[in-house]
Amino acid sequence: MSKKIKKMPRHLLDMTSLDKEIILFLFDHCQDYLTEAVLKKHSLKKLSNRLILNLFFEQGIRTRNSFSIAASRLGATLLNPDMAQLTTAKGESLLDTIHAFEAMGIDLFIIQHSHNNMASFIAAELHSEASVINAGDGVNQHPSQGLLDLFTIKKHKPDFENIKVAIVGDVLHSRVARSLIEGLKIMGTTDINIIAPPTLAPTPDDIPNIPIHYSLEPGLKEADVIVTLRIQKERMQQALFPDPGKYYRTFGLTTKTLKYAKSDAIVMHPGPLNRGVEIDSAVADGPQSVILEQVQNGVAMKMAIMDSLLNI
Amino acid sequence: MSKKIKKMPRHLLDMTSLDKEIILFLFDHCQDYLTEAVLKKHSLKKLSNRLILNLFFEQGIRTRNSFSIAASRLGATLLNPDMAQLTTAKGESLLDTIHAFEAMGIDLFIIQHSHNNMASFIAAELHSEASVINAGDGVNQHPSQGLLDLFTIKKHKPDFENIKVAIVGDVLHSRVARSLIEGLKIMGTTDINIIAPPTLAPTPDDIPNIPIHYSLEPGLKEADVIVTLRIQKERMQQALFPDPGKYYRTFGLTTKTLKYAKSDAIVMHPGPLNRGVEIDSAVADGPQSVILEQVQNGVAMKMAIMDSLLNI
Amino acid sequence: MSKKIKKMPRHLLDMTSLDKEIILFLFDHCQDYLTEAVLKKHSLKKLSNRLILNLFFEQGIRTRNSFSIAASRLGATLLNPDMAQLTTAKGESLLDTIHAFEAMGIDLFIIQHSHNNMASFIAAELHSEASVINAGDGVNQHPSQGLLDLFTIKKHKPDFENIKVAIVGDVLHSRVARSLIEGLKIMGTTDINIIAPPTLAPTPDDIPNIPIHYSLEPGLKEADVIVTLRIQKERMQQALFPDPGKYYRTFGLTTKTLKYAKSDAIVMHPGPLNRGVEIDSAVADGPQSVILEQVQNGVAMKMAIMDSLLNI
Numbered sequence: 001m002s003k004k005i006k007k008m009p010r011h012l013l014d015m016t017s018l019d020k021e022i023i024l025f026l027f028d029h030c031q032d033y034l035t036e037a038v039l040k041k042h043s044l045k046k047l048s049n050r051l052i053l054n055l056f057f058e059q060g061i062r063t064r065n066s067f068s069i070a071a072s073r074l075g076a077t078l079l080n081p082d083m084a085q086l087t088t089a090k091g092e093s094l095l096d097t098i099h100a101f102e103a104m105g106i107d108l109f110i111i112q113h114s115h116n117n118m119a120s121f122i123a124a125e126l127h128s129e130a131s132v133i134n135a136g137d138g139v140n141q142h143p144s145q146g147l148l149d150l151f152t153i154k155k156h157k158p159d160f161e162n163i164k165v166a167i168v169g170d171v172l173h174s175r176v177a178r179s180l181i182e183g184l185k186i187m188g189t190t191d192i193n194i195i196a197p198p199t200l201a202p203t204p205d206d207i208p209n210i211p212i213h214y215s216l217e218p219g220l221k222e223a224d225v226i227v228t229l230r231i232q233k234e235r236m237q238q239a240l241f242p243d244p245g246k247y248y249r250t251f252g253l254t255t256k257t258l259k260y261a262k263s264d265a266i267v268m269h270p271g272p273l274n275r276g277v278e279i280d281s282a283v284a285d286g287p288q289s290v291i292l293e294q295v296q297n298g299v300a301m302k303m304a305i306m307d308s309l310l311n312i
Numbered sequence: 313m314s315k316k317i318k319k320m321p322r323h324l325l326d327m328t329s330l331d332k333e334i335i336l337f338l339f340d341h342c343q344d345y346l347t348e349a350v351l352k353k354h355s356l357k358k359l360s361n362r363l364i365l366n367l368f369f370e371q372g373i374r375t376r377n378s379f380s381i382a383a384s385r386l387g388a389t390l391l392n393p394d395m396a397q398l399t400t401a402k403g404e405s406l407l408d409t410i411h412a413f414e415a416m417g418i419d420l421f422i423i424q425h426s427h428n429n430m431a432s433f434i435a436a437e438l439h440s441e442a443s444v445i446n447a448g449d450g451v452n453q454h455p456s457q458g459l460l461d462l463f464t465i466k467k468h469k470p471d472f473e474n475i476k477v478a479i480v481g482d483v484l485h486s487r488v489a490r491s492l493i494e495g496l497k498i499m500g501t502t503d504i505n506i507i508a509p510p511t512l513a514p515t516p517d518d519i520p521n522i523p524i525h526y527s528l529e530p531g532l533k534e535a536d537v538i539v540t541l542r543i544q545k546e547r548m549q550q551a552l553f554p555d556p557g558k559y560y561r562t563f564g565l566t567t568k569t570l571k572y573a574k575s576d577a578i579v580m581h582p583g584p585l586n587r588g589v590e591i592d593s594a595v596a597d598g599p600q601s602v603i604l605e606q607v608q609n610g611v612a613m614k615m616a617i618m619d620s621l622l623n624i
Numbered sequence: 625m626s627k628k629i630k631k632m633p634r635h636l637l638d639m640t641s642l643d644k645e646i647i648l649f650l651f652d653h654c655q656d657y658l659t660e661a662v663l664k665k666h667s668l669k670k671l672s673n674r675l676i677l678n679l680f681f682e683q684g685i686r687t688r689n690s691f692s693i694a695a696s697r698l699g700a701t702l703l704n705p706d707m708a709q710l711t712t713a714k715g716e717s718l719l720d721t722i723h724a725f726e727a728m729g730i731d732l733f734i735i736q737h738s739h740n741n742m743a744s745f746i747a748a749e750l751h752s753e754a755s756v757i758n759a760g761d762g763v764n765q766h767p768s769q770g771l772l773d774l775f776t777i778k779k780h781k782p783d784f785e786n787i788k789v790a791i792v793g794d795v796l797h798s799r800v801a802r803s804l805i806e807g808l809k810i811m812g813t814t815d816i817n818i819i820a821p822p823t824l825a826p827t828p829d830d831i832p833n834i835p836i837h838y839s840l841e842p843g844l845k846e847a848d849v850i851v852t853l854r855i856q857k858e859r860m861q862q863a864l865f866p867d868p869g870k871y872y873r874t875f876g877l878t879t880k881t882l883k884y885a886k887s888d889a890i891v892m893h894p895g896p897l898n899r900g901v902e903i904d905s906a907v908a909d910g911p912q913s914v915i916l917e918q919v920q921n922g923v924a925m926k927m928a929i930m931d932s933l934l935n936i
Contacts, residue, residue: 041417043361043389049667051693061397062412069363069416072389077667077696082394082706085685092896100686100895103919104693105665127916271412272404292439295415353729355673355701373709374724381675381728384701394706583724584716604751607727 008308011123011132014141015182023150023186029304030151030297037073038300047076050310051105054080056112056135062271063135063145066295067110070302079106095125102128107310109133116140131309139173145270146179148301149227150187152294156266157224160187166219166261167193168251169229169278170200171207176270177229181207195219197251216251220260227268228253231278244277254280258288266290320620323435323444326453327494335462335498341616342463342609349385350612359388362622363417366392368424368447374583375447375457378607379422382614391418407437414440419622421445428452443621451485457582458491460613461539462499464606468578469536472499478531478573479505480563481541481590482512483519488582489541493519507531509563528563532572539580540565543590556589566592570600578602632932635747635756638765639806647774647810653928654775654921661697662924671700674934675729678704680736680759686895687759687769690919691734694926703730719749726752731934733757740764755933763797769894770803772925773851774811776918780890781848784811790843790885791817792875793853793902794824795831800894801853805831819843821875840875844884851892852877855902868901878904882912890914 008025009017037044052071056064064080071078086097098109111119112135119134126132136142157163165184171177171194184192194201195213202212213219220226231247253267267279267289275281284291320337321329349356364383368376376392383390398409410421423431424447431446438444448454469475477496483489483506496504506513507525514524525531532538543559565579579591579601587593596603632649633641661668676695680688688704695702710721722733735743736759743758750756760766781787789808795801795818808816818825819837826836837843844850855871877891891903891913899905908915 038417041361041363041419049665051665051696059397061393061409064397065391065393065413066416068391069389072363073417077693079689079692081685081689083396084707085683085688093899096895096897096899097685099916100919101689103916104690104923105662105697105920107665271408273408275405275408292411292415295412296417299416350729353673353675353731371709373705373721376709377703377705377725378728380703381701384675385729395708583720585720587717587720604723604727607724608729611728 010309011119011134012143012305012309013120013123013132013134015143015146015179015186018143018183018186020186020188023147023183026147026301026304026308027151027154029308030147030301033073033303033307034297034300037303038296043073043075045075046307047071047074047310050074050076050107052076052078052108052110052306053101053106054078054110055086056110057083057086058112058114058136059083060112060272062295063112066298067133067135067302067306070299070306073299074303074307076306095122098122098125099127102126102130106130108306110135112136114138133305133309136175138175140175140178142175142179144298144302144305145176146183147305148294148298149176149180149268149270150183151301152268152290152297153225153266155293155297156290160184160189163189163224164191164222165189165193165225165227166195166223167227167229168195168216168219168253170231171196171229172200172202173232174229177227178207180227181210193219193223195251197247216253216257217260220257223261223265225266225268226253226258226261228279230270230272231274244274248277252276252278252280253283255282255286258283264288268294271295322621323431323446324455324617324621325432325435325444325446327455327458327491327498330455330495330498332498332500335459335495338459338613338616338620339463339466341620342459342613345385345615345619346609346612349615350608355385355387357387358619359383359386359622362386362388362419364388364390364420364422364618365413365418366390366422367398368422369395369398370424370426370448371395372424372584374607375424378610379445379447379614379618382611382618385611386615386619388618407434410434410437411439414438414442418442420618422447424448426450445617445621448487450487452487452490454487454491456610456614456617457488458495459617460606460610461488461492461580461582462495463613464580464602464609465537465578467605467609468602472496472501475501475536476503476534477501477505477537477539478507478535479539479541480507480528480531480565482543483508483541484512484514485544486541489539490519492539493522505531505535507563509559528565528569529572532569535573535577537578537580538565538570538573540591542582542584543586556586560589564588564590564592565595567594567598570595576600580606583607634933635743635758636767636929636933637744637747637756637758639767639770639803639810642767642807642810644810644812647771647807650771650925650928650932651775651778653932654771654925657697657927657931658921658924661927662920667697667699669699670931671695671698671934674698674700674731676700676702676732676734676930677725677730678702678734679710680734681707681710682736682738682760683707684736684896686919687736690922691757691759691926694923694930697923698927698931700930719746722746722749723751726750726754730754732930734759736760738762757929757933760799762799764799764802766799766803768922768926768929769800770807771929772918772922773800773804773892773894774807775925776892776914776921777849777890779917779921780914784808784813787813787848788815788846789813789817789849789851790819790847791851791853792819792840792843792877794855795820795853796824796826797856798853801851802831804851805834817843817847819875821871840877840881841884844881847885847889849892850877850882850885850889851894852903854894854896855898868898872901876900876902876904877907879906879910882907888912892918895919
């Protein structure tokens with residue numbers, strides 16, 4: 001793992017700041033960590049002097065704990081303050097909190113926040129040499145997820161330029177979809193398709209040059225990769241779609257609708273799953289599903305990202 | 313500590329899956345850790361590549377932190393997500409959460425849940441080679457507590473076949489009592505007694521072949537070991553007994569009622585204590601109390617359990 | 625770092641239990657850790673067998689995480705239970721919780737509590753050889769903050785006997801001010817001044833022999849060190865001062881009011897800041913501010929304190 005890359009950015013804020021060379025470098029690094037650390041269940045000491053701070057202002061345990069595990073596999077010290085501490089920090093401005101943590105010696109901030117561009121805003125205001133990973137900002141970007149998704153695709157469908165990808169669901173509110181689409185474009189994929197009800201589809205200005213389908217069959221036809229997105233119940237309350245049953249009948253990925261795609265298509269989902277809403281259990285747990293592989297790859301990719309930001 | 317035992321189960325779910333040979337093996341292991349790690353305050357590196365997940369869905373800090381300390385004394389990485397994260401995991405099914413953690417590389421799940429058999433249910437559904445410790449499921453089992461209680465008894469009253477044990481209090485709702493009674497039976501103890509008000513005594517079907525006393529004197533008479541159980545205030549609201557004062561006067565262990573037992577009887581309590589309800593401070597802090605010894609032995613026993621499940 | 629001091633107390637509960645020799649010893653130790661660990665971002669293994677428990681019953685993330693980072697830089701294992709676990713520990717008495725943690729092997733309790741003297745009360749009741757650090761008790765003492773403040777002053781104004789110090793704000797409710805004033809007296813500072821509105825000034829009995837000024841100019845005149853205290857919004861609800869705008873106009877430290885002091889005076893604040901209430905951003909972020917230096921020194925001082933209590 002002595003490979004060096006000269007233009008690794010200091011922060012990981014979005015996919016557009018990456019290029020193909022950096023992504024291929026991270027793939028390489030991720031594969032090494034997958035083999036050496038994740039599959040062999042082996043902890044390294046590469047970041048044993050480093051302090052990492054998880055700042056997760058949203059609920060949820062997957063991304064947060066995946067970063068925690070990746071940090072521990074690298075021997076880093078990770079602080080994981082709880083939501084209650086963070087949101088009631090006596091009315092202090094978030095920037096003052098960040099600057100105090102910098103002064104305490106934090107090397108890397110991992111930030112998940114419901115506001116778009118929060119991680120970028122913080123990265124621009126740092127006093128120290130610390131790095132920032134955007135672990136999800138509003139409906140904007142989730143680049144570590146985008147990278148682990150690309151890596152998972154590469155393991156099954158390495159010819160990025162000649163695959164058809166279908167992304168199904170609430171793309172309008174999905175930072176996962178935005179990061180993946182940008183990543184696919186960098187890797188040369190041209191046949192990217194969105195399948196969504198009109199109320200959950202992005203506007204052409206938002207995500208340009210991607211065909212939008214309002215039903216499953218044309219979008220999934222001959223697809224190599226299907227990415228199913230989580231339907232959030234909040235959206236229903238906003239009347240963006242009528243009810244989960246209707247959604248499932250129209251856009252749910254089932255053993256029947258899966259047949260529109262190629263017979264060896266892989267099925268992805270960023271989790272957590274709403275079984276019986278956007279995906280049927282027979283598909284989620286079926287032979288074409290790589291959902292848990294995404295989770296496993298995610299730890300290795302987070303190791304690769306953290307190590308690259310801090311050691312290059 | 314090179315002893316090997318062939319039939320150590322993969323999980324620790326209840327006491328009935330253990331036998332005398334395994335329990336004696338764990339006693340041995342526990343004594344080693346008590347001497348080498350707990351009393352000498354020394355941390356080992358035996359599990360330095362292992363990932364352990366505390367999944368405590370109930371409130372309470374003792375068992376949870378005792379497992380955390382045991383894990384740290386063994387050099388393992390322990391993740392300790394808070395209740396708020398666990399219970400609001402965006403509506404994901406608990407099994408999907410577990411499978412995601414397996415994919416991230418968790419080796420051992422420590423599960424406390426208010427539903428009976430939750431740990432067994434999860435253990436049966438695992439995809440990986442991970443182990444499960446039941447750290448308390450509803451009113452069913454609490455085997456790590458049962459084992460540390462047995463070990464504490466052995467230190468003072470090693471002749472399990474010839475001791476009289478009295479368990480006082482809310483046995484009906486006590487997973488601690490259930491695990492201890494099963495463990496004592498495995499060790500050959502025949503003179504086990506329950507002392508409880510009728511509303512808090514188990515039915516004969518629930519815990520068979522154990523005499524039930526409705527007052528202290530006959531149950532405590534000539535006892536070698538007295539186990540006082542916590543009275544939970546919720547039970548009062550359910551009108552299962554009238555008030556704490558009445559309970560104390562009838563079933564409270566005081567310097568006076570303690571005299572019914574042998575003069576060298578030991579007094580145990582799983583904690584946390586309701587002083588002045590089920591036990592008087594003069595007894596809890598008195599010379600016959602081994603309550604804090606139970607806590608100390610608990611760290612060593614948890615080390616023995618974790619190491620045995622993961623290294624054998 | 626082989627220096628030894630014979631009378632280092634077992635606990636750090638208040639400033640009055642320290643003397644000049646101990647404080648100079650801690651300065652020395654702190655400087656070593658600042659250089660060796662904090663600035664070089666290097667983790668040591670000096671406390672690798674030690675168990676430290678953060679017991680923070682108040683909200684807030686600075687002091688808590690600063691102790692966590694100091695512990696990790698020393699290689700100790702730190703347990704950090706959340707507020708919800710602590711305050712709902714099934715009605716157990718706090719002392720029973722403490723004794724249970726002692727039995728589990730905790731070497732050092734770091735306690736922050738809204739009641740005066742809570743840390744001293746606990747220290748007096750311990751069964752084991754464990755130490756206690758008072759990380760803030762009510763409106764009484766905050767000695768680790770006092771020590772890091774003294775260290776920060778020493779770096780800029782080492783001649784303690786010939787400096788003028790002005791403490792501005794809610795001294796009545798400030799444990800930070802109480803610990804600093806006692807520390808300054810030990811170091812030989814005689815020219816200490818309090819500036820506060822009458823409702824937030826201490827009584828002469830409370831903090832004797834310190835002049836109290838009810839406006840900024842006479843208190844700040846020729847000052848070398850200005851310590852601005854946080855105004856807590858709770859105080860407003862208690863009608864102790866009318867509104868933040870009025871407070872700012874009368875007692876706020878701005879580029880204009882800062883000119884009353886010496887031109888090389890340093891500006892301190894324990895954080896978190898209420899910008900625009902007790903301090904203007906132009907001052908907080910200006911060239912005379914040492915606020916973030918206090919935070920950085922705080923990690924080194926906490927390392928010095930923990931190491932001294934546990935290794936001497």
